[in-house]
Amino acid sequence: xxxxxxxxxxxxxxxxxxxxxxxxxxxxxxxxxxxxxxxxxxxxxxxxxxxxxxxxxxxxxxxxxxxxxxxxxxxxxxxxxxxxxxxxxxxxxxxxxxxxxxxxxxxxxxxxxxxxxxxxxxxxxxxxxxxxxxxxxxxxxxx
Amino acid sequence: xxxxxxxxxxxxxxxxxxxxxxxxxxxxxxxxxxxxxxxxxxxxxxxxxxxxxxxxxxxxxxxxxxxxxxxxxxxxxxxxxxxxxxxxxxxxxxxxxxxxxxxxxxxxxxxxxxxxxxxxxxxxxxxxxxxxxxxxxxxx
Numbered sequence: 001x002x003x004x005x006x007x008x009x010x011x012x013x014x015x016x017x018x019x020x021x022x023x024x025x026x027x028x029x030x031x032x033x034x035x036x037x038x039x040x041x042x043x044x045x046x047x048x049x050x051x052x053x054x055x056x057x058x059x060x061x062x063x064x065x066x067x068x069x070x071x072x073x074x075x076x077x078x079x080x081x082x083x084x085x086x087x088x089x090x091x092x093x094x095x096x097x098x099x100x101x102x103x104x105x106x107x108x109x110x111x112x113x114x115x116x117x118x119x120x121x122x123x124x125x126x127x128x129x130x131x132x133x134x135x136x137x138x139x140x141x142x143x
Numbered sequence: 144x145x146x147x148x149x150x151x152x153x154x155x156x157x158x159x160x161x162x163x164x165x166x167x168x169x170x171x172x173x174x175x176x177x178x179x180x181x182x183x184x185x186x187x188x189x190x191x192x193x194x195x196x197x198x199x200x201x202x203x204x205x206x207x208x209x210x211x212x213x214x215x216x217x218x219x220x221x222x223x224x225x226x227x228x229x230x231x232x233x234x235x236x237x238x239x240x241x242x243x244x245x246x247x248x249x250x251x252x253x254x255x256x257x258x259x260x261x262x263x264x265x266x267x268x269x270x271x272x273x274x275x276x277x278x279x280x281x282x283x
Contacts, residue, residue, distance in 0.1 A: 018159050018163070021163070022159065022162070022163055022166065025163065025166050025167065025170055026166060028170055028174075029166060029169055029170045029173065032170065032173035032174050032177050033173050035177070035179070036173060036174075036176070036177020036178065036179060037177065037178055037179075038173075038176045038177065038178075039176075039178050041176075041178075048180070048182070049252075049253045049254040049256075049257040049258075050254065050257065050258075051183065051185065051257045051258075051260070051261055052261045052264065052265065053183050053184075053185050053257075053260075053261070053264075054183055055183055055184055055185065055186070056183060056184070057182075057184045105184065108253055109253070110252065110253050110254035110257070111252050111253070111254065112252065112253060113249065113250050113251060113252055113253075114247045114249070114250075114251050114252070114253060114256060114276055114277065115249040115250065117253065117277055118277055118278070118279050118280075119279075121187075121189065121277040121278070121279075122279045124189060125189045129189070130188055130189045131186075131188065132186070132187050132188070132189055133184040133185060133186050133187065134184065134185045134187055134253075135182055135183070135184055135185075136182075136183050136184070136185055136257060137180055137181060137182065137183065138181035138182075138183050139261075
């Protein structure tokens with residue numbers, strides 16, 4: 001019948017239109033799977049300072065200190081005040097499996113002044129830790 | 144008698160809609176969890192407070208002081224502009240194997256500090272020390 005034929009034709013056409021869409025979606029999926037890295041999100045968004053430095057961390061940090069733009073301080077995803085950091089670090093260091101490789105990463109926003117970072121570094125030093133690294137962001141084009 | 148020849152019917156494909164649903168969900172997942180920030184690390188080794196005096200430093204120190212975030216740096220009471228590459232080239236070539244120690248006053252941002260360190264490195268400085276900028280000011 002005429003109507004049925006028409007109907008069937010339209011149905012086939014609908015499916016045909018879906019194929020390019022799926023192609024694009026698959027391409028995007030593959031792109032994000034390959035190019036992106038899945039990692040735990042920071043508790044607060046931090047824009048690290050840009051630098052030409054291209055050193056990658058060999059191991060994951062034992063302690064991660066995140067300092068946001070308004071001086072909010074997170075240690076291992078928990079909100080901290082500066083004074084409590086030393087005790088936490090000492091406790092974490094004493095229970096570390098491999099104390100020689102114990103290192104602390106400080107992820108600080110590029111816009112925060114250095115004087116608000118100094119107390120944090122001081123706490124780390126008071127805790128007796130020497131391996132500290134600052135997180136930076138690779139600058140793609142050197143100016 | 145009508146011939147009952149069935150048309151070679153288009154094979155009924157599996158419905159595409161559930162497939163697309165799943166692919167969209169996967170796509171959303173990867174889009175939201177991916178991070179494209181190229182994280183790198185700068186080591187800032189801290190010195191442990193010891194009673195032993197520090198080993199005598201043989202190398203010459205060049206101390207650079209950042210006072211503001213205006214792209215200027217003080218070296219030996221001289222103001223250098225960060226945007227002026229040639230000045231830094233001369234500074235580095237004049238002090239071949241010196242240790243470039245960066246100090247910073249209150250209010251200087253981390254980005255300014257890293258930019259200065261980058262500038263020195265780009266002009267060939269071998270040893271740049273930024274740890275001093277994070278040291279607590281000595282009690283006076």
